[in-house]
Amino acid sequence: xxxxxxxxxxxxxxxxxxxxxxxxxxxxxxxxxxxxxxxxxxxxxxxxxxxxxxxxxxxxxxxxxxxxxxxxxxxxxxxxxxxxxxxxxxxxxxxxxxxxxxxxxxxxxxxxxxxxxxxxxxxxxxxxxxxxxxxxxxxxxxxxxxxxxxxxxxxxxxxxxxxxxxxxxxxxxxxxxxxxxxxxxxxxxxxxxxxxxxxxxxxxxxxxxxxxxxxxxxxxxxxxxxxxxxxxxxxxxxxxxxxxxxxxxxxxxxxxxxxxxxxxxxxxxxxxxxxxxxxxxxxxxxxxxxxxxxxxxxxxxxxxxxxxxxxxxxxxxxxxxxxxxxxxxxxxxxxxxxxxxxxxxxxxxxxxxxxxxxxxxxxxxxxxxxxxxxxxxxxxxxxxxxxxxxxxxxxxxxxx
Numbered sequence: 001x002x003x004x005x006x007x008x009x010x011x012x013x014x015x016x017x018x019x020x021x022x023x024x025x026x027x028x029x030x031x032x033x034x035x036x037x038x039x040x041x042x043x044x045x046x047x048x049x050x051x052x053x054x055x056x057x058x059x060x061x062x063x064x065x066x067x068x069x070x071x072x073x074x075x076x077x078x079x080x081x082x083x084x085x086x087x088x089x090x091x092x093x094x095x096x097x098x099x100x101x102x103x104x105x106x107x108x109x110x111x112x113x114x115x116x117x118x119x120x121x122x123x124x125x126x127x128x129x130x131x132x133x134x135x136x137x138x139x140x141x142x143x144x145x146x147x148x149x150x151x152x153x154x155x156x157x158x159x160x161x162x163x164x165x166x167x168x169x170x171x172x173x174x175x176x177x178x179x180x181x182x183x184x185x186x187x188x189x190x191x192x193x194x195x196x197x198x199x200x201x202x203x204x205x206x207x208x209x210x211x212x213x214x215x216x217x218x219x220x221x222x223x224x225x226x227x228x229x230x231x232x233x234x235x236x237x238x239x240x241x242x243x244x245x246x247x248x249x250x251x252x253x254x255x256x257x258x259x260x261x262x263x264x265x266x267x268x269x270x271x272x273x274x275x276x277x278x279x280x281x282x283x284x285x286x287x288x289x290x291x292x293x294x295x296x297x298x299x300x301x302x303x304x305x306x307x308x309x310x311x312x313x314x315x316x317x318x319x320x321x322x323x324x325x326x327x328x329x330x331x332x333x334x335x336x337x338x339x340x341x342x343x344x345x346x347x348x349x350x351x352x353x354x355x356x357x358x359x360x361x362x363x364x365x366x367x368x369x370x371x372x373x374x375x376x377x378x379x380x381x382x383x384x385x386x387x388x389x390x391x392x393x394x395x396x397x398x399x400x
Contacts, residue, residue, distance in 0.1 A: 038252070041245045048238045055231045062224040069217045076210045080203060087199040094192040101185045108178045115171035260310055260335040260377065260389060267309040267389050268356050270339050270375050273300035277372075279385035285371075288322075294383035295338065295376030302343070306360045306373060309337055309390065314351040314359075323374065327359050338376040 260267065277297040283289055308329055315336075316328035323340035327347060330336055343363025347353060362373055377384045 038248045045241045052234045055227045059227045080206045083203045090196045097189045104182045260331045273298040296386050297372040299372040304362045308353045308357050311354045334380045336378045340374040
């Protein structure tokens, strides 16, 4: 892990152009065209970016819906505030109205009590006046008082009765006015109670509407969070793919720069068989007797499949003098493999082959002059010992 951290700056300096390609900041020449695997990764990245855009559009729609609901909630809250203020004013007026009605009823009670008292007093006066009777001959004859005095008493008594009558009538009128005022106040109180009831109903409607909008807002936020999670996941997947693409770019660059060197000692054998001639051996038989071999020769059965030891591009697939039917593969980094003495060739010049892909087959005709399949590895024009590169059976150094 520490080694990876230390190598990171070096890798960045070496492969910054590759990063530019990944981010669309630079173009590579035609010889750096990505492999099919890289194309697949890029296609997948494009699909992810398309899906991310769809999710972001959905998030944008939810943001707009959220803003609309928030605006509606603000308007509902403003209406609720106005309704509460209105209800407060109406309730205060209703309380005042009830207090006024209470005062009026108390005044009516006091006025009725006073009127009844006056009526009783007046009735007593009238009864006394009736008992006394009018000032006539008999009252004058049998009274101890003289006529003028009797006349004065009668006039005074009548004046008192008339005064009491006026007072009673005034109280009656006052009571009528108070009763009319009470009736008017009762009507006004009923109207205020109705207005308070309507205001409370409007508040309840607004509360219900606000609760519905808040539920809708919560649902939108949940949906938006789901979309955001999807975007986050897809962006992480996109980053992972970009990392994979960078890795493939680096691997391609390393393949081109180092070729077979990356798989030295672990390359698949081209055929299954026994080694007849090793690298540097002197050929003992055949037309090339006495020559020093620059590769290895492997004895195999006719019809045995021959495979590519590593991925690369076929630069030659035809008959070659001294080799017979041969396939030459460029593995990058100036590393080449030559597989010769084939009875059949299954690839063509310009083909891209993968490791272990079948490229031909052995037969009787190809080995008439020299036995076995010939295999050679070269770095530029320098032949290399294939046995140092191939993975060999541990039980025998001469068998694959």
